[in-house]
Structures are given as C-alpha cells and as structure tokens.
Amino acid sequence: MVLLPVLCLTVCCVLFLHLLHWRRSVTKAAKYLPPSPPKLPLIGNLHxxxxxxxxxxxxxxxxxxPIMLLQLGNVPTLVISSxxxxxxxxxxxDHIFSSRPGLKGT
Structure with a gap:
C-alpha cells in the first residue's frame, strides 16, 4: 500500500527534473539561433x-x-533573403553549410 504513493512521487520527481534539464538546454541553444516567427507545435511555420x-x-x-529560421513541419529551415x-x-x-545530415539507413 505504501509503495504505490512513493513510486508515483519518485516518477513525478524524475519527470520534473528531466523537464527542467530539457528546458535549460533548449534556452541555452536558442540564444545562438537566428530570429524566427512564432510557430505551432506540429506544423511549425507552414500556416x-x-x-x-x-x-x-x-x-x-x-x-x-534578412536571415531567419523557419520550422517547416519537422524540418528546421534557414531562410536567407539578402x-x-x-x-x-x-x-x-560554405564549409559549414554544405554538410548533410547522416542517414539512418546507412
């Protein structure tokens, strides 16, 4: 009987700490990104x-x-208009922007 509330509390604490760590890493990475318009969760800026x-x-x-980041669905896209x-x-x-992501199949 006592095990279930302790287990639920432990799971909630672990999820909270994971969310806190994820949020810090996202805000740290966001300061190096170009400006972007607000986006929706699944479709990004397609709307x-x-x-x-x-x-x-x-x-x-x-x-x-002149340089902005758009999220087109699941793909982040750098748009340059100048x-x-x-x-x-x-x-x-060109040495930075010419690389392609590795394929999972290979």
Missing part, C-alpha cells in the same frame, strides 16, 4: 506561408531580418 509563399517570406524578412547574406553563406562559410 504562415499562405497562398503566395514568396510574398509571405518577403513580409517575414521585413519583420525578422544578396549579401547569401554571398556570406555560399562563399565564405
């Missing part, structure tokens, strides 16, 4: 693209700057 995505991206770049920033990424920093 903000609308019928004319190029105009929506232009409006967002006017609001958030020629100077594109030259910086594609020429100067």
């Amino acid at each position: 903000q693209l609308g019928h004319l995505p190029h105009r929506s991206l232009h409006d967002m770049s006017n609001k958030y700057g 020629a100077d920033m594109a030259a910086e990424v594609l020429k100067t920093q």
Whole structure:
C-alpha cells in the first residue's frame, strides 16, 4: 500500500527534473539561433506561408531580418533573403553549410 504513493512521487520527481534539464538546454541553444516567427507545435511555420509563399517570406524578412529560421513541419529551415547574406553563406562559410545530415539507413 505504501509503495504505490512513493513510486508515483519518485516518477513525478524524475519527470520534473528531466523537464527542467530539457528546458535549460533548449534556452541555452536558442540564444545562438537566428530570429524566427512564432510557430505551432506540429506544423511549425507552414500556416504562415499562405497562398503566395514568396510574398509571405518577403513580409517575414521585413519583420525578422534578412536571415531567419523557419520550422517547416519537422524540418528546421534557414531562410536567407539578402544578396549579401547569401554571398556570406555560399562563399565564405560554405564549409559549414554544405554538410548533410547522416542517414539512418546507412
């Protein structure tokens, strides 16, 4: 009889500590990311693209700057809307941005 409340309390404490650690790591990583518009949990920023995505991206770049991070579904996407920033990424920093994630199948 006494074991069940102790077990529930232990599980709640472990989950709380895990959530606290996860939240600290997310906020620490977020300060190095470019600005991004607010997103929804499952679809990210797909709801903000609308019928004319190029105009929506232009409006967002006017609001958030020439480089921004969009979450398109499950995929984080870096959007660059300035020629100077594109030259910086594609020429100067190409060794950082040219890598691809490893596939799980290989």
